[in-house]
Amino acid sequence: MNRRRTGFGVVAVAAVAFGYLVSRQDWWAAALTRLFPSLPQAVFPSATVADLVTQHLQIVGVSSAITLVVGLPLGIWVTRPSGQEFRELVAATVDFGQTFPPVAVLALMMPLLGLGLAPAIVALSLYGLFPVVSNTVAGLEAVPPAVLDAARGMGMGKWRILFTVELPLAARVIMAGIRTSVIINIGTATVAAATGAGGLGSPIYSGINLQNGAWVLEGAVAAALLAILADSVLAQVERAVAPVA
Amino acid sequence: MIRLENVTKRYGETTAVQGLSLEVAAGEVCVLIGPSGCGKTTTLRMINRLIEPTSGRIVVNDHDVTEQSPEQLRRGLGYVIQSVGLFPHLTVADNIVTVPRLLGWDRARMEARGTGLLALVGLDPAEYAGKYPRQLSGGEAQRVGVARALAADPPVLLMDEPFGAVDPLTRERLQAEFARIQRELHKTVVFVTHDVDEAIRLADRIAVMRDGRLQQYDTPEEILDHPANKFVHDFMGADRALKRLGRVRVDSVMRADVPVMAEERSADAVAERAACSESRFVYLVDGDHRLEGWFDCRALVSGASAESAITTVDWREVSVHPDTSLKEALSRMLGLGFRSISVVDATGVLLGIVGLADIEETMTDSDAHISMAPVGLGAAGEAEA
Numbered sequence: 001m002n003r004r005r006t007g008f009g010v011v012a013v014a015a016v017a018f019g020y021l022v023s024r025q026d027w028w029a030a031a032l033t034r035l036f037p038s039l040p041q042a043v044f045p046s047a048t049v050a051d052l053v054t055q056h057l058q059i060v061g062v063s064s065a066i067t068l069v070v071g072l073p074l075g076i077w078v079t080r081p082s083g084q085e086f087r088e089l090v091a092a093t094v095d096f097g098q099t100f101p102p103v104a105v106l107a108l109m110m111p112l113l114g115l116g117l118a119p120a121i122v123a124l125s126l127y128g129l130f131p132v133v134s135n136t137v138a139g140l141e142a143v144p145p146a147v148l149d150a151a152r153g154m155g156m157g158k159w160r161i162l163f164t165v166e167l168p169l170a171a172r173v174i175m176a177g178i179r180t181s182v183i184i185n186i187g188t189a190t191v192a193a194a195t196g197a198g199g200l201g202s203p204i205y206s207g208i209n210l211q212n213g214a215w216v217l218e219g220a221v222a223a224a225l226l227a228i229l230a231d232s233v234l235a236q237v238e239r240a241v242a243p244v245a
Numbered sequence: 246m247i248r249l250e251n252v253t254k255r256y257g258e259t260t261a262v263q264g265l266s267l268e269v270a271a272g273e274v275c276v277l278i279g280p281s282g283c284g285k286t287t288t289l290r291m292i293n294r295l296i297e298p299t300s301g302r303i304v305v306n307d308h309d310v311t312e313q314s315p316e317q318l319r320r321g322l323g324y325v326i327q328s329v330g331l332f333p334h335l336t337v338a339d340n341i342v343t344v345p346r347l348l349g350w351d352r353a354r355m356e357a358r359g360t361g362l363l364a365l366v367g368l369d370p371a372e373y374a375g376k377y378p379r380q381l382s383g384g385e386a387q388r389v390g391v392a393r394a395l396a397a398d399p400p401v402l403l404m405d406e407p408f409g410a411v412d413p414l415t416r417e418r419l420q421a422e423f424a425r426i427q428r429e430l431h432k433t434v435v436f437v438t439h440d441v442d443e444a445i446r447l448a449d450r451i452a453v454m455r456d457g458r459l460q461q462y463d464t465p466e467e468i469l470d471h472p473a474n475k476f477v478h479d480f481m482g483a484d485r486a487l488k489r490l491g492r493v494r495v496d497s498v499m500r501a502d503v504p505v506m507a508e509e510r511s512a513d514a515v516a517e518r519a520a521c522s523e524s525r526f527v528y529l530v531d532g533d534h535r536l537e538g539w540f541d542c543r544a545l546v547s548g549a550s551a552e553s554a555i556t557t558v559d560w561r562e563v564s565v566h567p568d569t570s571l572k573e574a575l576s577r578m579l580g581l582g583f584r585s586i587s588v589v590d591a592t593g594v595l596l597g598i599v600g601l602a603d604i605e606e607t608m609t610d611s612d613a614h615i616s617m618a619p620v621g622l623g624a625a626g627e628a629e630a
Binding site: 144146147149150151152153154155156157160165 | 317319324329331332333334347393
């Protein structure tokens, strides 16, 4: 219990430090100018780092939320008797969703959904589905059959078994899937800039186009720090939902 | 109390249970026994509708089991399985009150019930209530499993090889505990096992099954003495006289008039006491009458020193409890190389002794029964086969 609380404390401090670092536009400008003295404009001019991080978090938040809302019920459904036959189909589909490059999804979605946030959200949601669905299935299938037999034999209904036995026991594995999905999403969300959705991909894309290494570095470093922070936050959540180890 | 009427279960082409009719009276232990695949577990699981019969009717407490929803029905039928199936994420106390929680008992009542049940199954509530299942040994886990099945005080217990996965010593203890609890609570029990000794020890009636059909349904004594056919005869085993000892508790034949010495532990004093004793051994006990050893009078006769005739022992290693079966006592004796064994209570207080002669007497009695049994069936059956 104490270790859990300490873990959350450390993560909270890291989050505050990250927020402060992001808000200090002057630090970024100073550091990038020193690293790239030859460039006339070493810091991305169109938006502050803080704004870019905020946009990025919105893209990741919305697409990850959709991934969860779709992925969790899907994973649960294919482990129920009613969805068992669709298991292979769903597994193949989410597998395909992850092997299909998000940039290609963006390109395919643009004629349908136009520019901006929508095609990026669709591409990222699909891309993150695989770890969520496969870990949900794996977690639920790892629940010992004897436990389920006992639960049924004592008169628990199927919904009660799902919510009070199966999901709590599978929570850690499912949470690990969510964590993987979100971390992948933070990195991949930089492609959203290709459709003009903004986020930390913007300085990277502009930097590549205008051969400005400083902008690329600015976006990449901020995205990497964000991913590390999100990873440790979710690691804490994962530990908190897990049954006593 | 429980009545199966012409119950059949088919899976496609195969028939798991064929036209089974069986009645278990209230407060009785009915043991379903047979080789694997004989349909005993299927039968048990049809009673609480974990499996629905293809045809036939099952009645519990005068109500057809299909009158209620399966969930409602199961909350009134305690269920214990071999692999226990405790919820790993809940404490022992929370595991035990699973059914009371489903029934909406208040917290205080559930807590009291959990404590009471832990004590009933022989686990210290203070120590065990807060533990998690993975901290328990196999035997402890199954005790908790039994406590959980008893939680809402169901009149019926369904037990599927409950003691099948523990070591022989623990199994022996769990069987004795179960017999004690059953004497106290008088549940109607359907108990599945493939262990003949377990069946003989615990059953009021045994249902022997083979290939989905009931072969014989009777008291253990009747089944041992008058097997209905060659299958039952062979399944119960050749050592039926020995098996019968599994039905007899040590305290029913134990002799309580044992020469003991509590004080005056000097060898000479003991020797003096022994001289006027008729039996070969004089038992040495402490102030609380706890067994500490014995004095062998025969050693004295043969001229050995009084000291060398004294054997000091740890009572845990050389004694049995009053509810031990004679079969177990006999096997302990043979194992220890003794001709008699002391009977002590849980704290080591000497209650009496049981000798080989006492057991022989019991065996001779049952031999008499068995010699009258139609063993001729064996020869006829073999000729047929």
